[in-house]
């Protein structure tokens with residue numbers, strides 16, 4: 282592998298840390314500006330995501346073999362060493378000597394030649410000792426923390442909610458890459474036509490497994506270059522998130538319903554629901570608090586072509602007078618800790634803190650309050666998150682029901698047998714699955730007819 286790829290990985294990780302960017306954002310920005318060839322792109326992506334995913338363990342190894350503790354290292358040196366150790370311990374088909382040589386070259390290029398001997402010595406020791414490196418076990422929370430690079434406080438919290446064995450499975454399934462999942466843009470195109478279009482473009486695809494029309498695409502390099510994408514034949518959306526659209530469909534809303542999606546960007550669920558309703562079957566109002574994220578909805582709506590979606594920049598935690606009891610369905614796809622999508626955003630686990638979880642909880646509560654007020658009597662509130670944290674899911678919903686007697690939980694029934702194992706206590710609850718869907722939660726609440734809220 283070329284030095285270019287390794288240098289690129291170090292630059293992306295440095296920028297992520299310096300500018301406090303999500304790893305996927307730092308990665309996308311870099312690839313937008315630097316034209317890496319296909320092989321380099323694959324290598325850089327694996328190295329960047331893998332290094333972040335395993336960061337706590339990599340630092341543990343560094344602390345064992347370096348005289349300078351990882352916490353005290355210069356940032357760039359730490360990224361060079363972390364990426365080096367990741368390649369030595371977790372990537373096949375790369376010669377350890379090449380890893381050490383290339384790391385030294387990067388250090389020299391970054392005008393830190395005085396540290397070249399030190400970097401070389403640490404990496405060569407790791408390479409020499411790697412077979413005798415004791416891999417952490419998975420029998421205690423401390424071991425899980427090292428084995429899966431998960432902060433201990435988070436594991437303690439989750440163990441209290443789900444128990445040790447399910448937690449271990451969750452950690453295991455949260456590693457690696459998540460498949461690229463898409464759905465046909467109904468009613469513009471059906472599954473068969475989409476499959477035929479992908480075949481013509483040479484894009485390998487296979488069934489997603491949970492929903493009859495969800496497809497996994499394999500080895501797509503540049504999505505935006507595909508004609509089928511540009512023509513709006515499909516939308517990228519994980520199957521777990523597609524289930525929200527199916528929950529809305531299961532309500533069999535008659536007439537011309539209004540669906541209010543209060544946290545809508547980039548528009549995955551709004552566009553799905555708009556397609557399921559059809560152009561003359563109802564309207565979707567897609568809102569978000571972030572103007573630049575609203576632009577993402579706009580791009581998707583334009584590409585997919587949904588005349589029945591209107592966009593609005595609004596705060597979902599505020600109850601607007603004009604919204605009161607106006608919507609047949611309110612979708613509250615709340616901002617959350619994202620623990621169900623660690624494979625896509627592995628840095629989430631290091632960003633979360635007990636305080637940030639608490640403030641997310643407050644925001645979710647406010648969003649539920651305002652969303653509930655906007656539901657018509659006899660209408661529905663769909664609350665969803667992409668996390669597995671009970672406090673943001675069941676606990677939020679149960680507290681809302683306790684405080685709002687005009688709402689009742691309505692058990693979710695979907696016509697797809699593959700989903701039965703994920704329906705628990707009437708909720709949809711998915712854990713992330715290797716080669717499969719993201720972790721996700723959906724609750725469906727119904728407002729009594731003729732009751733007025735608050």
Ligand SMILES: C[S@@+](CC[C@H](N)C(=O)[O-])C[C@H]1O[C@@H](n2cnc3c(N)ncnc32)[C@H](O)[C@@H]1O
Nearest residue numbers: 544545546547548549550569570596597614616
């Ligand atoms: C989980 S994402 C929504 C994903 C979207 N429903 C989809 O399927 O594509 C949560 C969204 O909530 C937005 N958000 C955060 N706080 C908000 C608030 N107070 N009001 C409205 N939107 C908010 C974020 O900008 C983000 O786009």
